[in-house]
Amino acid sequence: MxxxxxxxxxxxxxxxxxxxxxxxxxxxxxxxxxxxxxxxxxxxxxxxxxxxxxxxxxxxxxxxxxxxxxxxxxxxxxxxxxxxxxxxxxxxxxxxxxxxxxxxxxxxxxxxxxxxxxxxxxxxxxxxxxxxxxxxxxFTAYQTVAIRKGGDIGKLDDLKGKTVAVQKGTTGESAAEDLKKEFDGSLSIDSYDQITGAFNALSNKQAVAVINDNTVNAQFVNEKDGIVFLEGKGEAEKQGKKAPPYLTLTVEEYxxxxxxxxxxxxxxxxxxxxxxxxxxxxxxxxxxxxxx
Structure with missing residues (x-):
């Protein structure tokens, strides 16, 4: 399928x-x-x-x-x-x-x-x-990055030195931790009990991005003006998957x-x-x- x-x-x-x-x-x-x-x-x-x-x-x-x-x-x-x-x-x-x-x-x-x-x-x-x-x-899912439209984040490297929001215990949190290692520690991660807290942090400019499953991020992108996916090539394309038109950090199965x-x-x-x-x-x- x-x-x-x-x-x-x-x-x-x-x-x-x-x-x-x-x-x-x-x-x-x-x-x-x-x-x-x-x-x-x-x-x-x-x-x-x-x-x-x-x-x-x-x-x-x-x-x-x-x-x-x-x-x-x-x-x-x-x-x-x-x-x-x-x-x-x-x-x-x-x-x-x-x-x-x-x-x-x-x-x-x-x-x-x-x-x-x-x-x-x-x-x-x-x-x-x-x-x-x-x-x-x-179900197949991807970890993705939701950002504010027109902000300072245009590519993945722009997250260096910034704060991202995630939900506790999720693979979104794990993906953020992996990214922090890739950035030699130059990334702050705020973890919330529920994903709604992470989205609120993005809307209120307490974080520059939310790292989370693509379909849940898409729900937020669809419902909120000024929130978009971070674009770019990513893991889905590397694995030869039918990649979506935005950056994917991981490919996962539920x-x-x-x-x-x-x-x-x-x-x-x-x-x-x-x-x-x-x-x-x-x-x-x-x-x-x-x-x-």
Whole structure:
């Protein structure tokens, strides 16, 4: 499947999926540390019972538009909830519920059995794979740089000596740290609990750029006048990918995360992902949220 690069201006595939539970914040990339559910809301089950037929509790960090967020009426919206509906309800015949959790503690919360799986725009990395097992990839993303239009940043090197904003525990934060090493330490990184904090810092001129997943940056670029992508050639083109028309720092794959003793469910989910890709369901969902 060709990689698409632009967000739709408005998306609304799953406004009423009937998902109970909490919000979360997400962050296209994830965490590796200790944590809790993050909002005081508890669940009595991790979705696993003797017959393995219980409700599947899904840990997620919200808001992380367009992957998971709440609409004004409180209903859950986003690409990840739509994929969950197709996989868990449509293919596996299982009830499911999204539960809010902080992204920088989400893996430890999974290991503590606060929920059954993680769906939170989480990038598959070797470091995370030491602690959880991932499904087959279901989304390709790039780390990108959002900047103010007409500012002092015209190329990547212009970030030297400046401050960039990221979300804690994400691969955007990791990409910024790698860039800091490349700049011999000449870069300041402000890390925020939620991506909205990073975007606010850019708008308020507390940072010159936000480093984050392309689709989430695109949402901000589309909605805010005066915010654009930093242009240039990057990692996607180096790897021979169908590169988007802006700078890419990394090429990444998202996966659903499972505890390392949950092989049976993981295999069923992999089969379900393959099915929705083969039968066109995935493309329909994708088209609701992304252009191209």
């Amino acid at each position: 060709d990689r698409r690069t632009y967000l739709k201006a408005s998306s609304g595939a799953v406004a009423a999926l009937g998902l109970a539970g909490c919000l979360g914040d997400s962050g296209g990339s994830g965490s590796d540390d200790n944590g809790d559910n993050g909002d005081g809301e508890k669940t009595s089950s991790d979705g696993k019972d003797g017959a393995d037929g219980g409700k599947i509790i899904v840990g997620s960090d919200i808001p992380y538009k367009p992957f998971e967020y709440r609409k004004a009426d409180g209903s859950l919206e986003g690409f990840d909830p739509a994929i969950a509906e197709a996989v868990f309800k449509g293919q596996l015949g299982r009830e499911y519920e999204f539960q809010k959790t902080s992204f920088d503690t989400i893996i430890q919360s999974l290991k503590n059995k606060s929920f059954r799986v993680i769906m939170s725009a989480m990038t598959i990395t070797d470091k995370r794979a030491e602690k959880v097992d991932f499904s087959d990839p279901y 996966g659903i995360a499972f505890r390392q003793d949950d092989d049976e469910l993981r295999k069923k989910v992999n089969d379900a992902i393959k099915t929705i890709k083969d039968d066109g369901t995935y493309d329909e969902i994708y088209g609701e949220y992304f252009e191209g």
